[in-house]
Amino acid sequence: MSYSSSGYRGAGAKLLSRYSVGVGDSVEVATEDGELVGVLMPRYESASEDYIVIKLKSGYNTGIQVAKIKSITKLPKSEAAAAAAKAEKVSVESKQLPKVALISTGGTIASKVDYRTGGVRAALSASELYASVPELANYASIDPEVLLSEYSENLKPEHWTMIANKVAEKIMAGKYAGIIVSHGTDTMHYTAAALCFALQNLPVPVVLVGAQRSSDRPSSDAALNLLGATAFAARSEVAGVFVAMHAGTSDDTVACHVGTRVRKNHTSRRDAFESIDATPVALVRNGAIEMQQKSEIELAKRRSGADIKLQPNFDGRVILLKYYPGFDPRLIEHAASAGYRAIILEGTGLGHVSKYCFPALQKAADAGVMVCMTSQCIWGRVRMTVYDTGRDLLNIGVIPLSDMISEAATVKAMWALANSKDVESTKKVMQENIANEISSSIPI
C-alpha cells in the first residue's frame, strides 16, 4: 500500500518505509521514553509530518514523534496481542504553557468516535487529548470539562444560557488564557452569536470549535481545528467570541471568525464556515496567528482582569420566517396570536415582502409584536428606503437590521427581549451594534 495515501508524508513516511510497516500492521515502537505497542493508524491529513499514530489497546490513538523513535518492530498478530498487555504510558511534557479551559458540549475533539455524539467522552482527560493530538502540547495546557453531550441541532436557547454561565465561571476563575467550547457544527454559529451577546467585555478569547468529519476518518478536520482553536485561545491578542474552523481545502490553515458574522455555508466541506460581509479575523497556520486587517470589525484587546458583563438569559418567543412567493400572510397572524414577542422576517433583496403581508404586519406591530427585517440573500445590507415596498414596511414599524445575518438576528432578538425593560428599548437594542453583528456604520 502507499503510505502517502494513508496521510503520511515526509519524515513519518520515510521511517515507515525503512521498517517496511504499513497502516493496519501491529507494531512495537521503541522510543527514548520506552516501548509502545499498537496498530499503525492512518494519519490525519492535517497532522504534522513529524509524528506517526498508533492505536493502543485501550482504544486511544497516540502520536509518537518520529525524532524520538529508535526502532519499529512489526509483530505477528499473536505476539501483538500479548505485547499490548504491557503497561502503556504517554508522557506529556509539562512545560510552562498558557492554561486553556475546554468546555465540551457534544462536539468531539480528536476522539475516535462520531463527533456529534456523546462519544466525546473518549478523549477528554488531558492525557487522552494529548495522546490524540500530540502537537497540542506545544500550545497550551488544557483543562477539559464535559458540560453537555448533545447533537447541536437539539440545542435550545436555555443551553446557550448554560454554556454562557460555564464560560463566565471559567473566566472568573482568573487562571485561563482562553476558553475553548467544542460544539457540533449544525448550530455552532447560532451559539457563537448567543455567546457574543451573553458575554460582553470579555478579557480573553472564547473560541468555538467543531469538526465536519468525524476524527476516525483520515480526512478529519478535528485535529487541525482543535490546534488552531487552542493556539488562538492561548495566544491571540484579541478578546471576544470566535469560531475556529478550516479556512480552505488546503488543510493547513484555520480561520477565526467573529461569532456574530459567521455562517455554516456548506453541508459537508471542512471549510463550511464563512465570515459574511467580512474577512475572518485571523488565520492560524502552523500555530502562528496571522491577524487579518479589517477596519469595519472592531475587536477588543486581550486584557488582564476577570470581570465580564454577563447577561445569559434568552426569551425563546421569537419566530424566524423566511419569505417566498406564495407566502401566506396568515402565518404572520398566527405568529402574533400564538404568543411570539418578535418576528424576524427573512425578506427578499434589500428587505422586502409582498404587499399582501402589509395588513397582517400592521396588526402584529399594533399588538406590540416586534417585527424585524433581514435578507435571505445572506450577503449585503437591508436597505428599506430605496423602494416603495421598503418604505411602506418602515411605516408599518418594521425594523431594518442592516447587514445582520438572519441567524444572529434571531438570537439577538431572543437576547434583547430577555434583557430589555419594554418593547421600545428592545427595538432600540436591535438597531445598535453590540458585537459586530452590524458590520459598519453606513446609514440604513
Added chain:
Amino acid sequence: MSYSSSGYRGAGAKLLSRYSVGVGDSVEVATEDGELVGVLMPRYESASEDYIVIKLKSGYNTGIQVAKIKSITKLPKSEAAAAAAKAEKVSVESKQLPKVALISTGGTIASKVDYRTGGVRAALSASELYASVPELANYASIDPEVLLSEYSENLKPEHWTMIANKVAEKIMAGKYAGIIVSHGTDTMHYTAAALCFALQNLPVPVVLVGAQRSSDRPSSDAALNLLGATAFAARSEVAGVFVAMHAGTSDDTVACHVGTRVRKNHTSRRDAFESIDATPVALVRNGAIEMQQKSEIELAKRRSGADIKLQPNFDGRVILLKYYPGFDPRLIEHAASAGYRAIILEGTGLGHVSKYCFPALQKAADAGVMVCMTSQCIWGRVRMTVYDTGRDLLNIGVIPLSDMISEAATVKAMWALANSKDVESTKKVMQENIANEISSSIPI
C-alpha cells in the same frame, strides 16, 4: 469634469474632449443620418466605447455611434430648448437578425426609470429599446410585450402560470430564436425555477433578466445584462430556462445560470446571482457565448419545432420553514392543521431538525402532509443516512431533497402537488431530477 468618471473611455472620451463638451451639456450632434439634439448623459460602465449617449427631449436616451458623428456643437441653454423641438429620429438598422420575444413582467430594461416599477413602459417599443441600448441591434430583432408591471416580491404562483402560458404562446408561434423575460431581481430565481418545471422539452432558450441598479445610474447593469440575455437567447446552442446577470464586478461579462440552480446571494451587488453547487452554464462577453464545461448539468440542445410540454399550474399550499434553535414544533402542527399540503423544512447541516420536532412531524406525515428536507447551508447536499437524527427523520417519512436549493424545492413542491394524482406520486416526483434541480446522481 473628468470624462472617464462619467463612464466614457476610448473613442467616445476622445471625441468629447475634442469638442470640449461634458456630461450635462446641451449638444447638437451631426451624424451621417441627420442631427440629434439633447443632453449628454453619463455612460453605462458596461457600454461599448464606440457610442456616446444623449437624452432626447422625449426623455429617452439614445446611443450614437462615434464613427458616424461628423461634429458636436455645444448649445447655450436657450438655443438647446429651441433646437430640441426639431424632429428626432433614431434609425434602427434592420439586418436579417434572429427574432427574440421580450416579455416584460416589471423588470425594467434600459429604461430611465426605476427598474422595479411599472416604469418599464418607458422603453418598450422596439425603436425605444434600440435607442436605449444601441448595441442590441447587433444581436437580434426584438419583439417586446408587457405582460405584468409588478415588483417581483409581489409575484405569486398564479403569476408563474401567466408567464409560463405567455412564453409557451410565443414559442408555439414558431418564429422566435429565443425568449427573454425581464423580471425584478428579488424573486427572479423562484420564477426561473417555476418556468423550469412548467415548461419542459423547450426547443429554444428562455432567459430571465433583470437589473440590480436602475438604469439611470452610471453603474447600472441593465444594458449589459440585456445584451447578454439577448445574445444567449438569440444564438446559444442549448435550450431550457436560464437567468442572465452580471458574472462579476469587472462589468464586461454576463453569466447564464440554470433556472433551478441559481440564487440571489447579495442584496445589491451586480453579480448577486450565483449558481449553487455548479458553475454557470455560459459566459457572454462582447456578444460571444462561451459555454462552460460541467458534466453534472445536462442541457438540451436547441432544436427546430415548436412543441413543448406545458404544465403551468401550481398549488400554493406549500409552507417553507427554516429551522433554528428554539424553533417551536407547534409551528409544524399549525401548518398541518392550516391546510398546507407540503412542508419544506430548511434544516441544519446535512438535513436535521431537533428531536423535539419528531412527534409533530410524525403527526403531519400521518395526516398526509408531504414533508421534505433541504439545508439552510445553501451549498452542499442533504444526507440523512449519516447520523441518528437524519435516520429518525427518514423513518418518520421526511423526504431528503439532495442538493436541491430551498427556493427550487418550494417551487417544485407547488408544481408537483398541482401535477400529480396523489401524495405518493408527488413524493416520487420530488425525488426525481426533472430540470437539474438535483445536480448529480450521488446517492442520498
